[in-house]
Amino acid sequence: MPDLQRREFIVQGSAALAGFAGLYASMAHAFPTQPGEEVVAWLDQPAENRNPVGIQTQLVWEDLDSWITPNDKFFSISHFNRPTIDERTWSLDIGGRVTKPLEHLSLAYIKEQPRKEVVFTVECSGNHGFPFFTGGIGNARWAGTPLAPLLQRAGVLDDGVEVVFFGADKGEVINRDIKMQQNFARSMSLVDAMNPDNLLCYEMNGAPLPPANGFPLRLIAPGWYGIANVKWLKTIEVRDSRFMNLLMARDYVTIREEERNGETVWTETSVGRSRIKSAPAKVTRKGSDYRIIGAAWGVPIKQVDVKIDRGPWTSAIIDHSEEADHAWKIWSLDWRDPSPGEHTVTSRAIGTKGQVQPAMNDPLIAKKHTYWESNGQVTRRVRIV
Ligand SMILES: Nc1nc2c(c(=O)[nH]1)N[C@H]1C(S)=C(S)[C@@H](COP(=O)(O)O)O[C@H]1N2
Numbered sequence: 001m002p003d004l005q006r007r008e009f010i011v012q013g014s015a016a017l018a019g020f021a022g023l024y025a026s027m028a029h030a031f032p033t034q035p036g037e038e039v040v041a042w043l044d045q046p047a048e049n050r051n052p053v054g055i056q057t058q059l060v061w062e063d064l065d066s067w068i069t070p071n072d073k074f075f076s077i078s079h080f081n082r083p084t085i086d087e088r089t090w091s092l093d094i095g096g097r098v099t100k101p102l103e104h105l106s107l108a109y110i111k112e113q114p115r116k117e118v119v120f121t122v123e124c125s126g127n128h129g130f131p132f133f134t135g136g137i138g139n140a141r142w143a144g145t146p147l148a149p150l151l152q153r154a155g156v157l158d159d160g161v162e163v164v165f166f167g168a169d170k171g172e173v174i175n176r177d178i179k180m181q182q183n184f185a186r187s188m189s190l191v192d193a194m195n196p197d198n199l200l201c202y203e204m205n206g207a208p209l210p211p212a213n214g215f216p217l218r219l220i221a222p223g224w225y226g227i228a229n230v231k232w233l234k235t236i237e238v239r240d241s242r243f244m245n246l247l248m249a250r251d252y253v254t255i256r257e258e259e260r261n262g263e264t265v266w267t268e269t270s271v272g273r274s275r276i277k278s279a280p281a282k283v284t285r286k287g288s289d290y291r292i293i294g295a296a297w298g299v300p301i302k303q304v305d306v307k308i309d310r311g312p313w314t315s316a317i318i319d320h321s322e323e324a325d326h327a328w329k330i331w332s333l334d335w336r337d338p339s340p341g342e343h344t345v346t347s348r349a350i351g352t353k354g355q356v357q358p359a360m361n362d363p364l365i366a367k368k369h370t371y372w373e374s375n376g377q378v379t380r381r382v383r384i385v
């Protein structure tokens with residue numbers, strides 16, 4: 001293209017873009033909330049929390065007004081007790097199938113190691129699995145030191161294939177009538193554990209880890225469901241075989257009917273890496289202008305579509321002002337002239353590799369018999385007056 005022509009093209013192009021930007025100025029940034037903007041509450045509200053000890057501080061979707069979830073609004077899950085740990089007496093052991101066990105690592109020692117930060121959206125794999133559990137998600141900036149160099153320093157033996165992360169919390173576990181006292185534990189293959197993204201994390205949004213989120217140290221495993229992110233970390237143990245405790249082999253196992261050439265195969269698979277998901281967060285109104293705002297996460301997101309009632313899918317605008325590889329994307333869509341009355345709002349995320357968030361009647365969801373990995377499309381109800 002000759003220079004002049006190209007310049008003209010650029011000028012015209014940017015002029016056209018400016019017009020577009022003007023029209024959608026309100027949409028490019030979903031946050032902060034604009035003056036005069038009010039939230040239209042969903043008609044379908046979560047049921048009363050049936051497990052208030054285990055599940056605390058769920059995200060209230062209508063309150064979503066920042067990319068980062070503040071620590072005091074971040075959800076917290078506990079399967080056993082919630083230990084209060086004194087960092088002066090706490091230490092971390094890394095052992096098992098290694099040549100040089102690293103024992104009694106202090107918090108100060110871990111903080112002296114190279115620091116790394118990641119913005120990562122943690123979702124509990126049970127989120128949306130129950131009517132009372134729809135806010136098990138939050139996005140934080142986590143800081144810590146990479147796990148891999150410490151495992152390397154410990155010198156993993158050739159037969160070391162599995163890395164187990166033990167928490168300080170514990171409780172009674174029963175299997176085959178055998179009653180045991182066990183610490184919370186989850187494992188990963190050595191290959192997965194060595195991923196450079198994994199952090200031994202001591203900081204959340206610039207503050208020491210809050211007790212509810214794992215003080216003084218937790219694993220942060222970006223790209224994995226919440227369960228892999230072991231809190232109140234106490235021991236890391238390399239083993240020579242698969243680890244099959246409650247949280248690896250009985251709970252957090254997804255049971256599905258899968259179709260193979262017209263035959264049903266029942267599968268039981270471990271909950272691990274997060275799946276593609278999105279949800280409408282809120283409908284806002286400013287005068288007579290309505291907007292739908294939501295989030296999408298689980299895998300790298302390319303696109304989010306929104307469906308109102310039984311209408312067509314319309315692409316939402318993704319807010320690129322704050323983004324990170326492992327963080328949710330905030331999206332919004334202007335809702336032009338909604339008719340008064342009740343409506344449904346459904347969102348559908350599409351990943352960069354073409355993954356599509358399944359509909360609730362997709363066999364992937366409909367033939368799933370357990371509540372974990374509830375990544376089906378979320379439909380909310382709203383009344384426009
Ligand atoms: N030690 C320990 N770690 C744990 C848990 C637990 O009960 N004990 N719960 C897991 C689950 S199921 C989830 S969803 C995440 C939640 O992290 P959060 O409580 O910081 O939000 O922590 C995980 N790590």
Ligand SMILES: [Mo]
Nearest residue numbers: 124125226227
């Ligand atoms: Mo979870």
